[in-house]
Amino acid sequence: MEIDKGKPTNGDLDLKIDRESYEPAYIQLVNIIKQQISLGVFRPGDKLPSESKLCKEYKVSPMTVRRAVNILIDQAVANAVQGSGTYVNSINLGSAAFHLKGLQEFFLDESTTVKILEVRIVPAKDRASKKLAVGGGEPLILIRRLLLKDNEPFFYHKEYLIYDPTRPIVESELEVTSLRGLFSGTGSSEFKNGELGIEATVISSEEAKVLKAETGTAAFLLEHIFYDFNQSPVSWGWFICRGDKLSFTTTVGIQETL
Amino acid sequence: MEIDKGKPTNGDLDLKIDRESYEPAYIQLVNIIKQQISLGVFRPGDKLPSESKLCKEYKVSPMTVRRAVNILIDQAVANAVQGSGTYVNSINLGSAAFHLKGLQEFFLDESTTVKILEVRIVPAKDRASKKLAVGGGEPLILIRRLLLKDNEPFFYHKEYLIYDPTRPIVESELEVTSLRGLFSGTGSSEFKNGELGIEATVISSEEAKVLKAETGTAAFLLEHIFYDFNQSPVSWGWFICRGDKLSFTTTVGIQETL
DNA sequence: TAGTGGTCTAGACCACTTA
DNA sequence: AAGTGGTCTAGACCACTAG
Numbered sequence: 001m002e003i004d005k006g007k008p009t010n011g012d013l014d015l016k017i018d019r020e021s022y023e024p025a026y027i028q029l030v031n032i033i034k035q036q037i038s039l040g041v042f043r044p045g046d047k048l049p050s051e052s053k054l055c056k057e058y059k060v061s062p063m064t065v066r067r068a069v070n071i072l073i074d075q076a077v078a079n080a081v082q083g084s085g086t087y088v089n090s091i092n093l094g095s096a097a098f099h100l101k102g103l104q105e106f107f108l109d110e111s112t113t114v115k116i117l118e119v120r121i122v123p124a125k126d127r128a129s130k131k132l133a134v135g136g137g138e139p140l141i142l143i144r145r146l147l148l149k150d151n152e153p154f155f156y157h158k159e160y161l162i163y164d165p166t167r168p169i170v171e172s173e174l175e176v177t178s179l180r181g182l183f184s185g186t187g188s189s190e191f192k193n194g195e196l197g198i199e200a201t202v203i204s205s206e207e208a209k210v211l212k213a214e215t216g217t218a219a220f221l222l223e224h225i226f227y228d229f230n231q232s233p234v235s236w237g238w239f240i241c242r243g244d245k246l247s248f249t250t251t252v253g254i255q256e257t258l
Numbered sequence: 259m260e261i262d263k264g265k266p267t268n269g270d271l272d273l274k275i276d277r278e279s280y281e282p283a284y285i286q287l288v289n290i291i292k293q294q295i296s297l298g299v300f301r302p303g304d305k306l307p308s309e310s311k312l313c314k315e316y317k318v319s320p321m322t323v324r325r326a327v328n329i330l331i332d333q334a335v336a337n338a339v340q341g342s343g344t345y346v347n348s349i350n351l352g353s354a355a356f357h358l359k360g361l362q363e364f365f366l367d368e369s370t371t372v373k374i375l376e377v378r379i380v381p382a383k384d385r386a387s388k389k390l391a392v393g394g395g396e397p398l399i400l401i402r403r404l405l406l407k408d409n410e411p412f413f414y415h416k417e418y419l420i421y422d423p424t425r426p427i428v429e430s431e432l433e434v435t436s437l438r439g440l441f442s443g444t445g446s447s448e449f450k451n452g453e454l455g456i457e458a459t460v461i462s463s464e465e466a467k468v469l470k471a472e473t474g475t476a477a478f479l480l481e482h483i484f485y486d487f488n489q490s491p492v493s494w495g496w497f498i499c500r501g502d503k504l505s506f507t508t509t510v511g512i513q514e515t516l
Numbered sequence: 517t518a519g520t521g522g523t524c525t526a527g528a529c530c531a532c533t534t535a
Numbered sequence: 536a537a538g539t540g541g542t543c544t545a546g547a548c549c550a551c552t553a554g
Contacts, residue, residue, distance in 0.1 A: 024523060038450065040487045050539060061525045063321070066541085074332070076443075082540050083532035091484070092443030094362025096454055097355040098506070104352025185334075185350030192296065193511025196354055200458040200476040200501030216474060218458040226349070227511075229298045243458030248356070253451030253485075282542060308520060319544045324522085340521050341552030 017058050025060050029068035032058075034077065037088055038254050044090040048078060051086075077254060091253040098248040100183070107183040109149060116174055117144040117210065121163060128160040131225055131236040139163040143174065143237075146210050153211045154245060159237030191234065194226040200243075207240050218243030275316050283318050287326035290316075292335065295346055296512045302348040306336060309344075335512060349511040356506040358441070365441040367407060374432055375402040375468065379421060386418045389483055389494040397421040401432065401495075404468050411469045412503060417495030449492065452484040458501075465498050476501030 017025050017032075036042050049057065054065045069086055072078045076095040080086045106112060124138045132140065140160045147155035157179075180186070199221040208215040222239040275283050275290075294300050307315065312323045327344055330336045334353040338344045364370060382396045390398065398418045405413035415437075438444070457479040466473040480497040 026523085038487075052539085062527080064524065067523095069540090080540060081533080083538080084534075085539065090443050091440065091449045091452060093441045093452075093454070093482075094358055094365075094443065097357045098454075098456060099355045100352055107352075182349065183351045185348050185352065191349045191511060193509060193513060194349060194351075195507065195509050196351070196356075197505055197507040198356060198456075199505045200478045202460060202474070202476045216460070218460045218476060220458045224351075229296075247455055247457045249453060249455040251451060251453050253449060255451060284542085310520085320546080322543065325542095327521090338521060339552080340550070341519080343520065343552090 017060060025058075026064050026067040026071070029054070029058060029060065029065065030071050033068070033072060034254060037077065042088050044088050046088050047085040048088065093252055096250050096252045098250050102246075102248070104183045106149065106154070107180045111150045112154075112180075113148050113151075114175060114179065115146040115148060117146055119143050119174065122160075124160075128236060132160060132162055132233045134162070145174075145179075147179070147239075154241060156207050156210050156240040157237060158240075159235055161235050162233070190228055191226040192229045192231070194224055197223045199223065201240070203240070203242070211240065211242060213242050220246055275318060283316075284322050284325040284329070287312070287316060287318065287323065288329050291326070291330060292512055295335065300346050302346050304346050305343040306346065351510055354508050354510045356508050360504075360506070362441045364407065364412070365438045369408045370412075370438075371406050371409075372433060372437065373404040373406060375404055377401050377432065380418075382418075386494060390418060390420055390491045392420070403432075403437075405437070405497075412499060414465050414468050414498040415495065416498075417493055420490075420492050448486055449484040450487045450489070452482055455481040456506075457481065459498070461498070461500070469498065469500060471500050478504055 017028050019025075021028065033042070033048065042048060048054075048069075051062060051065045051069065054060075054069075055062055058065075069078070069080070073080055073086075076089055076092060078086050078088050120142055121139045122142045123136070124132065124134045124140045125136050128140060129136050129138070134140070141163050143157075143159045143161065145155075145157040145159075146153055147157060182191075201219050201221045203211065203213050203215055203217050203219045205215045207213070207219070208217075213219075220239075220241045220243060222241070224235070224237060224239075225233055226235040228234045275286050277283070279286065291300070291306065300306060306312075306327070309320060309323045309327065312318075312327075313320055316323070327336070327338070331338055331344075334347055334350060336344050336346050378400055379397045380400045381394070382390065382392045382398045383394050386398060387394050387396070392398070399421050401415075401417045401419065403413075403415040403417070404411055405415060440449075459477050459479045461469065461471050461473055461475050461477045463473045465471070465477070466475075471477075478497075478499050478501060480499070482493070482495060482497075483491055484493040486492045
């Protein structure tokens with residue numbers, strides 16, 4: 001696209017950085033560029049103005065421009081090619097991500113309660129033995145919980161924990177607070193990191209009973225395994241949720257508001 | 259935790275920034291701090307050294323420290339409280355995100371092919387009419403595709419497109435390249451943005467036939483709607499994939515390697 | 517009031533791409 | 536050779552927090 005070099009490259013908008021605004025200059029610049037892409041001033045594949053041009057145009061320092069451009073790159077709105085320029089991306093489903101914020105809200109909700117269905121020591125076998133890296137027959141703690149929202153069953157949770165005789169099970173660990181802490185990041189977790197997986201499955205008869213659902217209906221299975229600071233597995237289990245009660249959504253491409 | 263102020267706060271590691279390395283200083287600093295958290299030098303809830311201390315300790319400028327700390331904050335490893343300090347986060351499932359990179363790889367794979375099952379003009383009705391914001395009875399393009407990998411059915415894709423008589427359907431838009439472009443960000447898309455959703459479902463008889471699966475087995479449904487640069491809906495549809503052929507995984511907490 | 521993070525400046529040098 | 540992005544310096548001022 002040909003640009004008249006005597007004029008700013010922002011079309012008819014003539015947007016400026018408002019120095020009096022509480023919004024930082026680099027955020028304003030991000031939004032200005034996004035809006036220009038949104039309006040078609042810059043199209044996918046187009047080269048954005050160089051950093052030095054943006055400096056002059058908006059009268060900010062190179063570091064501020066750089067910070068704004070980096071944000072656009074982080075958000076997969078643009079990509080930089082060293083020595084060449086910064087280019088607007090096409091829409092890219094591969095860069096999409098589904099967040100678990102919805103689940104976080106579920107656990108922070110006041111009407112969410114936990115019902116302990118079972119707590120007992122079981123001998124490790126099969127998958128639990130493998131996942132938790134303990135020999136078959138070694139004792140594990142099995143916890144089965146039902147998570148309710150407004151007294152309606154929502155999640156069925158089955159979890160195997162490493163049995164440590166020196167650390168008795170504290171009641172608080174069984175309550176909703178422990179799970180809430182996991183999802184919200186509050187609480188001082190013993191876990192260093194973990195792995196999560198989502199699968200599509202159908203509800204088994206065991207699960208159907210506690211979830212008040214019919215066997216064979218669709219459900220999400222959210223598997224988890226957590227490791228302690230020695231990188232030893234500590235907890236393995238999974239959540240089951242009826243498919244009609246949960247879904248994950250996200251957006252791709254340029255969003256009107258950040 | 260009490261720290262002997264005469265010594266560096268990195269325990270027995272005594273890690274330094276290697277100025278000769280190709281790895282930028284700020285990346286090295288990110289990894290050093292992560293490793294310290296990983297080793298338990300800093301635990302969840304602990305305050306990280308202040309920026310000025312990190313400057314002195316690693317002999318880098320404030321901007322470099324700042325950049326490293328911002329990366330940790332972006333990765334949800336730590337959080338900053340203005341006027342107070344920067345604190346290590348607990349593990350937080352709510353910040354977890356499932357990426358579609360796996361699907362991107364699927365579409366980039368050479369052995370992935372597309373079989374067009376049907377292309378025809380249909381009158382808009384029900385959900386398609388609503389989602390694409392056209393009146394009932396208006397013409398829409400319906401495309402049904404089967405995506406195969408190594409000649410085995412993988413995805414069933416059903417898509418409704420706005421019918422624009424001025425823009426005839428180009429054959430290339432029906433091939434795998436168009437979908438590949440969507441997932442990889444290559445290709446010059448007409449779409450500005452879109453919304454995606456994942457649901458758990460069971461395979462219907464129609465879907466079972468083309469996917470060579472049994473009715474009633476678990477499946478993922480990936481719904482999509484795309485908008486053009488006028489923010490008008492252009493495409494609505496969904497992918498169906500057998501649950502045993504697809505899963506989404508991610509990690510939470512501190513990872514050993516970035 | 518001292519310390520902290522949040523923002524920003526006005527440059528610099530380098531590696532890389534393009535012509 | 537000229538232009539571009541990638542990194543980094545050595546400060547500055549501000550708003551906020553905490554003792």
